[in-house]
Amino acid sequence: MSALDSATVWHRFRGELRKAVNESTWHIWLERMGFREVDGTTIVLEAPDDVRSWAQTRFGRVLTACAETVLGPGATVRIADPEETPPETPAVAVPRVQAPASQQLNPRLTFDQFVIGESNRLAHAAALAVAETPGLAYNPLFICGPPGLGKTHLLHSIANYVHEHGGGMTARYTTAEAFTDHFVAAIQGGDMEGFKAQYRGVDVLLVDDVQFLAQKAKTEQEFFHTFNVLHQAGAQLVLTSDRPPRDLDALEDRLRERFEAGLVCDVRPADRATRLVILRKRVAQDDVGEVDPAALDLIAERVDANIRALEGALIRVVAFGSLTGRPVTAELAAEVLAGLYPELSKKKAAPTIKEIQEGACEAFGVSMEALLSASRTQPAAFARQVAMYVARELTGATLPTIGRAFGNRNHTTVLHACRRTTERMASDREAYEAVHNLLRSLGGN
Structure with a gap:
């Protein structure tokens, strides 16, 4: 087999293997395996003892399946000791080149493998609906939430579902960064028509981390036009971000408005x-x-x-x-x-009401005396309401108990404070940030 063919086999095999396992398994174990040669229909790898025994025991079938995908039925994998004398013909040094991010689709990330909980139930249901009826259910679908909570899993699930059950429909997954890189390369290479064909000629476009389009004026403009072309053609768009559209301040208003025109749902930390x-x-x-x-x-x-x-x-x-x-x-x-x-290690114990009061005093610049007084002047009144709200969120104390800790107020006063804080957080971004900063400083989510 030629050097070029060996390189191709290794690249394809490595790509299949990376898609077949989760990121943690790949980085801790399988990424450490190196390529030695292709011996007929056997891909010969090399790895240290701990990785070799683990891979052969736990991932033997996966390795064989990946080899058969690349070389055909009957292909096998052998993992050699690095100290083992290699064949006289030196192994081909193969650079580790990955496929463009926009081309990678993990077959393991499906709806069947997605664990549904109260924190992601709406996002899962919406994603499944658009996978089953692209362009008809919610268009666009915008999923937001902190990193690592399953947004990318849902995008891959939609694409995998469309490829398997879509009756020939096409789905393309990419990230905002990959879209940007592809766009820049297309401009430099004079291939804008090819670029447009790849992104505007699909039935479903899934874009991860759209917040990274911010402050990239030309890319943002191109994405705006791509969005419009697809939407007008009835194609499905699914987008993810680390925050809701209204908080993507650095993006143009016209793009944020389009993101909000469909269904916006969030994913939260799992219970x-x-x-x-x-x-x-x-x-x-x-x-x-x-x-x-x-x-x-x-x-x-x-x-x-x-x-x-x-x-x-x-x-x-x-x-x-x-x-x-x-x-x-x-x-x-x-x-x-x-x-x-x-x-x-052992999580921090829940803060006491006293600690919450002290935190609120520091955060809002008021004295403890003002916080516990009957004064309704600002900022003491708002600091008091926030402190009551946080006490209810982070402690197991009852409303009467919280009221007594705030100058012998009754439980209805505490309930009113919680409602007022919630309402203000919903309409006032600065208030929202102030409350969440206080929550984080006290160990809450």
Whole structure:
């Protein structure tokens, strides 16, 4: 087999393998494997002992399936020891080149593999609806939320569903950054017609992280025209961002208005029950062996930042157990989380009402005496309302208990304060930021 053919086989095999496993597994284990040669219908790789034994035991079938995808039925994979004497013909040095981001679609990210919880139920239902009836359900569909909560999973799920059940319909997934890079390359290469054909000739366009279009005037203008052409043609558009359209201040008003013209839904951090289901599903999917349910409980309890961090923690714990020959127990999980993720150690206890009052005084520049007084002047009144709202959010205290802590006020006063704070947050961006900054400083989400 020629050097060029060997390079092609390696690139395709590596691309298939990366799509077949999750990001944590890829970066911790499989990315460390190198290419040696193609021996007939066998792809020969090389890897250190720990990776070789893990890959052969846990991912043998996946490796074979990827090889058959590239070389055809009957293809196999052999993982050699790097110290093993290579054949006389030196292995071809193959650069690790990835396909453009806009071309990558992970077949593992499907609706079947998406774990539904209260934090993402609406987004999942909307994504499934547009996958089943592109251009008819919600157009555009705009999904927003912090990183690592499943937005990209939903985009891939839609594209995979359309490719499998769409009756020949086409779906293209890209990121705002990839769209920008492709646009710039098209301008420099004089191939704008080809660029337009790739993005405007599809039935479903899915764009991840559209907030990165901001402050790129020419790219933003091109995306605006692409959006209009597709929308007028009845094609489906699905967009994601780390925040809702109204908060994308750096984007042009005309683009934000179009984003808001369809359905805007958010994804929020998963609750503990959903995190536990995600871990159980990942264990079953990756066939990682025996894992004590108590270990999963501990990981789900401590790792609540996002799903990527959750799955990464699971992979770390399982890998540590495999390398040390220890069973994956709650004790092992606690040890790994404390050592590798010190920030994920025992979560901070809920703040007391006194601590919340002190935090509000500092945040709004009022004295404790003013906060607890009967004064209705600003900013003391707003600081008091916010403090009551935060106390209700972060403590298990009843309304009467909170009222007593704020100068013996009754529970209806506390309830009124919570409602007023909620209303003001909805209409006043500065108030929203002030409240959330206080929540974060006190350890809330």
